Amino acid sequence: MSAVFDEAVAELGSVQGSLNYTRDTGVRPVNYTFDPPAGVPRNSGEVDARTVTIHNARRETGLALDVSGFEMIEHRSSLKDWAAFRDTDRVKATDYPEVCRAIKTRTGADKVLIFDHTLRDSGVEAGHVELREVVRRVHDDQTLDSAPRRVARHLRPEEAEWRLKRRFAIVNFWRPIGGPVFQTPLAVCDARTIVSSDLLPSDLVYPDWTGETYSVAFNPRHRWYWYPHQLPSEATLLKIYDSAAHGPARLTAHTAFDDPTSPPNAPPRRSIEVRAIVFW
Numbered sequence: 001m002s003a004v005f006d007e008a009v010a011e012l013g014s015v016q017g018s019l020n021y022t023r024d025t026g027v028r029p030v031n032y033t034f035d036p037p038a039g040v041p042r043n044s045g046e047v048d049a050r051t052v053t054i055h056n057a058r059r060e061t062g063l064a065l066d067v068s069g070f071e072m073i074e075h076r077s078s079l080k081d082w083a084a085f086r087d088t089d090r091v092k093a094t095d096y097p098e099v100c101r102a103i104k105t106r107t108g109a110d111k112v113l114i115f116d117h118t119l120r121d122s123g124v125e126a127g128h129v130e131l132r133e134v135v136r137r138v139h140d141d142q143t144l145d146s147a148p149r150r151v152a153r154h155l156r157p158e159e160a161e162w163r164l165k166r167r168f169a170i171v172n173f174w175r176p177i178g179g180p181v182f183q184t185p186l187a188v189c190d191a192r193t194i195v196s197s198d199l200l201p202s203d204l205v206y207p208d209w210t211g212e213t214y215s216v217a218f219n220p221r222h223r224w225y226w227y228p229h230q231l232p233s234e235a236t237l238l239k240i241y242d243s244a245a246h247g248p249a250r251l252t253a254h255t256a257f258d259d260p261t262s263p264p265n266a267p268p269r270r271s272i273e274v275r276a277i278v279f280w
Contacts, residue, residue, distance in 0.1 A: 012228045014055045017187065017257040019224070020137045022200055022215035023048040029202040029215045033132075036205070043137070045202065050218050054187050054257065057225035065107070065171070069191030069239040069252030070225075075102050075175065076233050082178050085119060085272055099173050099274045106237065107171075111279040115154050118275075119177075122184040122256070123268035134184045134256035134269065138216040140240060141275070142170050142251075143201050146212035147241035151277060163279055169248075170240040173274040180229040182266035184256040186236060189216075190223040191249035198222075198253075216253045226259070240275075 022029055022045045029045030036042055057063055057072070064071045078094050079085055085095075100112040122134045142150065147170055152160045174186060200215040227236060242250045256269075 012056050012261065013059070014053050015226075015260055016051055017054045017224075017259065018049050018051050019187065019255055019257055021048040021050055021218040022046065022137065022202075024200055024217045029200065030205060031202060031213070032205045034205075034207055045200075045215055047137070048218055052222065052224055054224040054226050057188075057227050060225065063190075063225070065237050065239055066242075066248035067192070068225075069249035070188045070236060070254075072227055072230075072234050072236050073102065073106060074233060075099075075173075075235040077175075082270055085177050091117060091272075095272075095274065099276065102235070103171060103173065103237070103276055103278060107169075107278055107280075109278045109280055113154060113277045113279070114274055115150065115277060116275050118273045120271050120273070121268055122270075134271075136184075136256050138189070138253050138255045139202075140199070140214040140216070140251050140253050141172065142241045143199070143212045143214055144241070144250075145201075147243070154277065164243075167242070167244050167280045169242040169244075169278045171276050171278050172238040172240055173235055173276065174238060174271060175235040176230055176232050177270045177272055178232065179267065180231050181269050181271070182229065182262050183259070183269045185226050185228070185230065185259050185269065186271075187224050187226045187255055187257045188236070188238065189253040190225065191239065191252045193219070193221045193223045194251070194253060195219065195221075214251075214253070222253075226257075228259075228261075 031043045096114045103112045118132050120132050120134050124133050198217050198219045202213050202215045204211040204213045239249050239252050242248050
């Protein structure tokens, strides 16, 4: 990163951004990962758009995975360009082991199991078969109920049984591909400002099964951050779930947002989100 780039990023303070929360109507939201049957909306749940202050995380101290529920680390993948990341076999063979090592080093975990990844392009429309659009709704990828089911889904029964008796977490490893993020960056909420009543269990429907995520209701206590102009050599770690009920951050919420400081005609944001179960 150049000195000029460093200075420009450091000078950015906070911005005002519109975030799409979900209004708590008492009706369980349902979101499809594919085109649903005719007459069924792709995403249900009443949108509650709120303008909030989003702070420059690069100017903050004390943000950490077990404290605020997220942090940034330096990480360089052996895969460099968009074409390489679109090759699923190469991602699994090359990127997955590198991400595993990075998470183990950062967390001191006994085992890291990557169970999937998603490529996103802010220029694609919803329903694209290979690529996913950016998610413009405040959410968390797992719930306190669904996370243990993830362990049972991806481990042999005998190992899952004893692993579930010990601490484990689900961590997303998010980073851009091809260049800095100038369009639709990721906003992340400080876990310390989220309370359980903000979390709305929601169905996430896949072609072959249904998962459970949290939509999030607005709370003025929420404190939001973003990493301006995040580089491909920088990864954001997101705490999606932690089985430890006391001490570390248990989860955080995140969403894409329209950055008012984005330059005109900014290139689309391309990113990869690798999802891992972390065992101690």
